[in-house]
Amino acid sequence: MTAGERIRVATRKGLFALERGSGGSWTVARTAFLGDPVTAVLDDPRDGTLYAGLNLGHFGVKLRRSSDGGTTWDEIPTPAYPPERAVGDLDATPAGPSVFQIWALEPGGRAEPGALWAGTIPGGLFRSVDRGASWSLVESLWHRPERQQWFGGGYDDPGIHSIAVDPRDASNVAVGVSCGGVWVTTDCGGTWDVRTRGMFAAYMPPERREDPSIQDPHRLVQCPAAPDVLWVQHHNGVFRSVDRGTSWNEVTAVQPSCFGFAVAVHPADPETAWLVPAVKDECRVPVDGRVVVARTGDGGRTFEVLRRGLPQEQAYDLVYRHGLDVDGSGKRLALGSTTGGLWISEDGGESWTGLPARLPPIYQVRFA
Amino acid sequence: MPALAVEGATVREALDAVFVTNPGLRGYVLDDQGRLRRHVVVFVNGEMIEDRERMSDRVEPSSELFVMQALSGG
Numbered sequence: 001m002t003a004g005e006r007i008r009v010a011t012r013k014g015l016f017a018l019e020r021g022s023g024g025s026w027t028v029a030r031t032a033f034l035g036d037p038v039t040a041v042l043d044d045p046r047d048g049t050l051y052a053g054l055n056l057g058h059f060g061v062k063l064r065r066s067s068d069g070g071t072t073w074d075e076i077p078t079p080a081y082p083p084e085r086a087v088g089d090l091d092a093t094p095a096g097p098s099v100f101q102i103w104a105l106e107p108g109g110r111a112e113p114g115a116l117w118a119g120t121i122p123g124g125l126f127r128s129v130d131r132g133a134s135w136s137l138v139e140s141l142w143h144r145p146e147r148q149q150w151f152g153g154g155y156d157d158p159g160i161h162s163i164a165v166d167p168r169d170a171s172n173v174a175v176g177v178s179c180g181g182v183w184v185t186t187d188c189g190g191t192w193d194v195r196t197r198g199m200f201a202a203y204m205p206p207e208r209r210e211d212p213s214i215q216d217p218h219r220l221v222q223c224p225a226a227p228d229v230l231w232v233q234h235h236n237g238v239f240r241s242v243d244r245g246t247s248w249n250e251v252t253a254v255q256p257s258c259f260g261f262a263v264a265v266h267p268a269d270p271e272t273a274w275l276v277p278a279v280k281d282e283c284r285v286p287v288d289g290r291v292v293v294a295r296t297g298d299g300g301r302t303f304e305v306l307r308r309g310l311p312q313e314q315a316y317d318l319v320y321r322h323g324l325d326v327d328g329s330g331k332r333l334a335l336g337s338t339t340g341g342l343w344i345s346e347d348g349g350e351s352w353t354g355l356p357a358r359l360p361p362i363y364q365v366r367f368a
Numbered sequence: 369m370p371a372l373a374v375e376g377a378t379v380r381e382a383l384d385a386v387f388v389t390n391p392g393l394r395g396y397v398l399d400d401q402g403r404l405r406r407h408v409v410v411f412v413n414g415e416m417i418e419d420r421e422r423m424s425d426r427v428e429p430s431s432e433l434f435v436m437q438a439l440s441g442g
Binding site: 062097 | 392397422437438
């Protein structure tokens with residue numbers, strides 16, 4: 001199957017594979033883990049391996065891997081925190097964190113096959129170098145003193161939801177943390193800088209407005225062809241960087257609102273991006289009950305509001321931070337909502353076609 | 369999950385004995401730090417255990433342990 005003709009949809013009740021038929025219509029071709037929450041999915045473009053992060057609730061976080069495109073799955077080790085039991089005190093009550101959710105799965109660089117990154121709630125970044133057969137906590141980030149300032153946004157604990165590996169240099173990785181700012185390593189996780197200059201947090205006391213470690217980037221994406229350009233849908237606005245996060249500029253022209261979770265950037269054009277605005281900030285429904293996508297083609301100076309084919313009456317579909325994706329051509333987009341609505345555009349967002357299926361609440365859509 | 373007969377003086381020792389033969393089960397019952405998962409409960413002869421962190425509750429050779437999931441979510 002050609003790239004961009006399959007979409008993985010991770011939902012509250014399973015993983016769905018959509019495929020594009022010869023006539024251009026999309027159908028659900030396969031389901032997996034029906035009934036189980038799937039919080040992250042990755043098709044590794046380097047070797048075709050498929051990964052799914054599950055959150056079984058009662059039985060915790062699990063990770064599954066398929067080497068045959070999702071026909072069969074193996075259970076593989078899950079990222080886990082090292083035990084923090086006090087040395088020599090086996091009777092002590094165990095303290096310390098436990099992975100609550102896998103919130104991001106990304107491949108490492110092209111030259112490091114099998115290397116993977118996983119972002120989690122409560123805020124740990126994990127790395128595997130063996131296709132998920134083992135995982136290590138990236139302790140250099142976990143032990144940064146600023147992490148104590150991070151706090152939860154939507155969940156009880158903070159989490160890493162975005163991982164952007166620089167295609168020019170896989171040791172350069174930017175991660176987005178809700179609520180903990182944007183962190184960048186240039187030595188494959190050896191050391192980290194927090195990069196939020198220009199961002200502000202309207203929800204904080206005035207004296208902490210620009211505090212880097214409490215910023216809430218809801219979603220961070222990079223332009224694959226120009227990875228110094230980063231886009232962030234932040235809790236109280238949209239921010240853009242052209243120097244890989246060293247400085248940020250607020251994008252104020254978004255219509256009909258600047259609140260939202262998802263952002264996608266064109267794979268070849270860093271000036272073109274899509275957002276899914278909603279009513280801020282505890283309300284979180286589409287403005288006026290109309291689902292729209294805001295698109296800019298000039299780096300955020302101006303926006304068009306795109307709505308053709310999207311529900312325009314009494315629609316309360318919220319799009320989560322991984323609920324919007326663009327394919328490698330920049331023409332095809334997928335949009336999935338918490339109400340289980342899924343729409344696909346084949347013309348850069350100008351028009352959308354809804355999938356007839358009534359899916360469970362959607363956590364992630366991802367082209368493969 | 370079929371019933372198993374194992375030895376141990378505490379709930380934790382009994383569970384560890386099960387995990388020896390079925391290591392994949394450990395992560396379903398215990399969290400990263402070895403605590404009982406929040407939505408998992410263990411009964412000993414029909415009584416819910418008290419120590420969910422260390423599972424130090426005593427068991428007798430004839431005790432019957434029952435591991436179950438609470439029903440959470442929707």
